[in-house]
Amino acid sequence: MGEDELRRELERLLQRVERIEQLLELTGPPEGEAPTPPRAELSLRADAERAETAAGPEAAKPTERPTRPQEGTVQPPPVIGQPVAPPTRRAAPPPPPAAAPVPAAARSGAARPPDLTRPERKAEPEGRGLEFFVGAKLAAWVAVPLILIAAALLIKLGIDSGWWGRMSETLRCLLIAGFGLALVAGGEIALRRISRVASVSLFAAGLGVLYLDAFATFSYFSLLSREGAFALMAVVALVGFGLTLRARFATIGVLSLIGGYLTPVLLYSSTGRHLELLCFMTVLFVIALALSAAAPRPFRLLRYVVLACHLPLALAWMIWSGQQFWVMAIVFMSLWWAMLLAETVYAALRRQSRLGNPVALLIMTAWYVTAGCWVLVASAPGGPDWLGLFTAGIGVLGAAAALQFGPGLDGLRQKPREAMDVLAVALWAQFGVLIAVAVALQFDGYGQSLSWLAVAVASIEIGRRLPSRGCDVFGLAIGALALLRVALLDPHMTALQNELAVVGGITINGWAILALPAIAAAHVAAHRLRESANAFWIGMPVVAAAIGTLLWMGMCYDRCDDLWVTGGWLLGAAALLGCQRFGKRQRYLALSLFLLAATAAKWLIIDAAGERMSAQWGELGVIPFANWHGALALAIVVIAWWASRVLRRHIAEAASTGAQIILACGSIFLLIALSFELDRALTSASATSTALAAYSPALLRGLAFAALWGVGALIMMQLSRGRDLPIVLGAGWVLLVLSALLWLGYGTLYWRIMEGTVDTTVVVNLQFAIGALLAILLYAAARLWRSQPADQPAALARPADDIAIAMALLALIGLWLGTLEIDRFFHDRMATHAGLSVYWALYGVFLVVAGFAKRAAAARYAGLALLAVTVLKVLFIDLATVEQLWRVISFLASGLLLVGTSLLYTKLSPRILASVGGAESTAENTESTEGT
Secondary structure: OOHHHHHHHHHHHHHHHHHHHHHHHHHOOOOOOOOOOOHHHHHHHHHHHHHHHHHOOOOOOOOOOOOOOOOOOOOOOOOOOOOOOOOOOOOOOOOOOOOOOOOHHHHHOOOOOOOOOOOOOOOOOOOHHHHHHHHHHHHHHHHHHHHHHHHHHHHHHHHHHOOOOOOOHHHHHHHHHHHHHHHHHHHHHHHHHOOHHHHHHHHHHHHHHHHHHHHHHHHOOOOOOHHHHHHHHHHHHHHHHHHHHHHOOHHHHHHHHHHHHHHHHHHOOOOOOHHHHHHHHHHHHHHHHHHHHHOHHHHOHHHHHHHHHHHHHHHHHHHHHOOOOHHHHHHHHHHHHHHHHHHHHHHHHOOOOOOHHHHHHHHHHHHHHHHHHHHHHHHOOOOOHHHHHHHHHHHHHHHHHHHHHOOOOHHHHOOOOOHHHHHHHHHHHHHHHHHHHHHHHOOOOHHHHHHHHHHHHHHHHHHHHOOOHHHHHHHHHHHHHHHHHHHHHHHHOHHHHOEEEEEOOEEEEHHHHHHHHHHHHHHHHHHHOOOOOOHHHHOHHHHHHHHHHHHHHHHHHHHEOOHHHHHHHHHHHHHHHHOOOOOOOOOHHHHHHHHHHHHHHHHHHHHHHHHHOOOOHHHOOOOOOOOHHHHHHHHHHHHHHHHHHHHHHHOHHHHHHHHHHHHHHHHHHHHHHHHHHHHHHHHHHHOOOOOOOOOOHHHHHHHHHHHHHHHHHHHHHHHOOOOOOHHHHHHHHHHHHHHHHHHHHHHHHHHHHHOOOOOOOOOOOHHHHHHHHHHHHHHHHHHHHHOOOOOOOHHHOOHHHHHHHHHHHHHHHHHHHHHHHHHHHOOOHHHHHHHHHHHHHHHHHHHHHHHHHHOOHHHHHHHHHHHHHHHHHHHHHHHHHOOHHHHHHHHHHHHHHHHHHHHHHHHHHHHHHHHHHHHHHHHHHHHHHHHO
């Protein structure tokens, strides 16, 4: 049909449609019903409404329909025999919007018929997977051992009960074999008529019964010799592999492998034929790998099962008989390794087992090298040179396979993606490791460590230049192996334990000389590792540098004595701190801080405290403040100050807190170190000085420490004044408070209760002097808080609480100073009570007056509380225990002081308290006004 005919046919169809529409319009709908538009128009309108709804309310506007037909529209002629109606201006249906095209089925008004050629999928019920696994697979797996146990128990019961007495042993074996074959036949029927899953348990149970029967022919019935039973069990294993291939189920293959490898365990003897045994194991190995290669989906598991069964059994044979038949052992081991290499390469080329291939091959290679080297050493056919040649040959064969089937050296430059790429990288890594092992096998003792270190550094350098992540991995692995040997094995070698030289407290031997290049290699590797965006590789330089640092610490601890260890660690911390600008990736700053903290902890716990606990502490003959202990402590503080400066200079924002913590810890460490030296000086002085004889050594030490810490705390606070060091300032303030509490609690109250009053001069004594010193220090600290500039950070913007604490401690010290000296002055108990009452009342009045003078309510409250305590003491203690004269003095003084206090309050409180209250109310009104 030509184009003209198609056009005419289309015009004819359009004329018929127009005539039908005219007839429908002339006839009209029944009365009471709205006219029904044609189906095509209904479909177009519905599509238009859906498009307007999707476009939004702005697009839903009425569209003007043309009143004239468009040009080119064919008008149908009038139908003969019917009256001609005047032409009507029918609105044409609007075209569908471009965003929502009208499908052809909608334009024609016909619905699309369903596709009957595609069957509908039935939705599987929820939980079917778990239910199917439990009901089908798990039940089958559990059924196999149950059936085998039942069969074994039945055979044992029949033998013990004499059920087999009338049957010959041959008939018994045939009956058991018939039962096993019946189970196998049932599995075949289930496989054909039901499913593979249903046949697994029957096949597996039948194979188990046949294995038991074959073993019973030798062990129980003695029908066959050991060799005959061995051959029979081998036949059963082959039948099992046939059933595995028939049912295509890995469970049967696993059972066949286990039964096959149990056969030599159960029936093999030392008089057996070794070649037949190795051939039998080779057949099992070949069958399992062939099934794994031919059908990987069901049988890939057999590869790993055969490795788990084959390698231990073969290793046992190597240990027992490999020395005698070393050529046979090497040949079969090489054959097994080549077969697994071929199977993994074949699987990798088919893009299978991306991770399983290298894992299986690396396990096999490790076993091959280990067992082969053991056989060569045990048999010693040609000397130790065979070991390196044998190991290097295995590595070269693996590298040849990587070159032949993999991407070559390009696999080391890029991230592996395909299965063959991953296997090739594993083969290259295997090649590098085996070459390193081969090199190490040519040396004895520490020569292996040195060769491994050289190979590790060279590999990392090659990986940097290639570039190759695989070379980096290899270098790190070999380096880790070398460092482990240096740290764990080489120190116990006799050749390295001989002393070569002694310098002070340092003993130099062969291991110390070996450890130095190991430490250097670790830091060189950390420096030469390539930079990477991977988080794991970012941390590798830090790990390498940390290992080198730990090895340095271990070498110092092993080769140095006492303070020389501390000095060696401190030297390492200083070296790391000096290299921090060149070792950003290695985090040398963090490592130096770690080593510095370890050095400080060792000095405190072992060097200082450990020596202090010794019985010869006072007899050591060490000059206080001028000895190696003090020098090391000072060096630790200097390096800590240097580290804080480095932090503040190189790590701007985050370092402020860290630097302040280091400065605070260094200051406290220096005070502790000075405390030990002061203790040393006091121990020496108390043995010869008569002025200190009245004080107990423990009391003398507590008083001296309180004074030292108080002075040091004020120095810390003074050095922090006007600087951005709130942590150091806070640490000094806490230390000063602790010093005051030490004097109040341990230096005075504890010893007064436990030991009584120290028999020394009133006022002119250490207790009074140190208490007065601490009072002065607290007052100076309060003045320092008040004089802080206004631009201090937020941590220093709240001095009111700290000033209040300082004033409270200052008041307690003043109260306790007078109390101690009154107790020391009066030797009579009654006079002491009276004197205490008078002093407490006076001190209470003083606090009240000071509270009025400074407008400090806390001071007034404290004074009133002390007066109340004094009154209670006078009423209940002085009245009952003090003689009349002293009682009068106590009452009189207390009463007068209370009267004075009352008068003071009467005279001053209206004016002072009113002014304070008025100021407070004025401030409140101002705040409320500002808020309004």
